[in-house]
Amino acid sequence: MPIQETHFQFPGQTGFYRGKVRDVYSFPDRLVMVASDRISAFDVVLPRPIPYKGQVLNQTAAYFLRATADLVPNWLLDVPDPNVSVGRRCEPFAVEMVVRGYLAGHAWRQYRDGHRTLCGVPLPDGLRENDRLPQPIITPSTKAHEGHDEDISRDEIIRQGIVSESDYVVLEQYALALFQRGSEMAAERGLILVDTKYEFGKLAGQIYLIDEVHTPDSSRYFYADTYDQNQQAGSPQKQLSKEFVREWLIANGFQGKTGQIVPAMTDAWVNQISARYIELFETVTGQPFVPASEADPQLRIEMAIRETIR
Known part of the structure; x- marks a missing residue:
């Protein structure tokens, strides 16, 4: 069951902010970020969530935060759930x-x-x-x-x-x-x-x-093995990013401008986006994607956060 949004209330919580993709719960010295399955393009949240997108984002970000911590101090303290990151509350x-x-x-x-x-x-x-x-x-x-x-x-x-x-x-x-x-x-x-x-x-x-x-929400990747050939031929690059979502929107007359309507997203298109996100996770990290339990994702996430903040 995709996670469209969350509505939790925790002991000691001092604030809440809903971004384009993340639901952010504030505490005096920490932030708890829940990566939802919402997807945005052209700064507009699209009408349908993408299964497993939040998990892909959260786990990809955690992978790279840990891999770059020797270069730059970062906010991350814990990942108590596939969709949740807990870290320092910075300005x-x-x-x-x-x-x-x-x-x-x-x-x-x-x-x-x-x-x-x-x-x-x-x-x-x-x-x-x-x-x-x-x-x-x-x-x-x-x-x-x-x-x-x-x-x-x-x-x-x-x-x-x-x-x-x-x-x-x-x-x-x-x-x-x-x-x-x-x-x-x-x-x-x-x-x-x-x-x-x-x-x-x-x-x-x-x-x-x-x-x-x-x-994939913050970065664009090309496949290296076909890059030179495609450039010489003037062909589009094979890429891993959500640019393909933007291109689909543009082709269907939407660029986030006033008066434009987001085109309908079919089940097949939603599933294709999900598959592309999972492909990116596995390709970029070299790790197999293990889907989180779908039994009751809201309860699973809430319990993980409560255990972390107590």
Whole structure:
């Protein structure tokens, strides 16, 4: 039974926030994040949940948080359930650090439309879709609770006081180090980490990596073995990400713009998305996907959280 949303109330709970995908329960010094099976695209939550998507996101993020903890301190303390992560309650920075190694997705659409500067970063002429960039670039965006995230430059972030320059320098260093590690780990699995986003927070003067890392919702992967051949032929890249969901929406006349209606999602399409998420988990981590018990996922999750916070 897919997890559309949760409505728990715990002893000592100080707040609750429902994001596009996660239900977040606040405690004085901790956050409990429940990864639901909701799926969003173009900053809109689609009408049908995707079976096992939340478990894939939660377990993929935990895998990479543990694998990068030697590079960057992160928020994660425990994973008491396949859909639940518990961690430090940090004050989040109001920007997402988007790192791009290739010209794909949003960056390509901007480039195709004639833009040669993205978030203040100049791009060379003559690039094609999915070409590798001369070096990884950071293209930040503001973090919106509602509506669309917006591109913003490094200079604007500092000028507006969204992040101090000293903190932003650390965010840049951390983001590039994480992207390098993520690229190396992807290469070991026959993949290319194309682009990804990182979120950071601060607690007691320390900057932490928060939220998810290198998941299909935050990252785009290409298959390495067909990359060169497809680029030379001008063919689409075989990829592991939720870009295929965005492409389906675009083909059906939806890009999150005012007045547009989300197309109907058939059972077959929902199951196909689920299968793609599971494929990504197994491919990226090299681990078999073990579905969580479906008997009563709400009760299972609630009991796991209660046991953790008591």
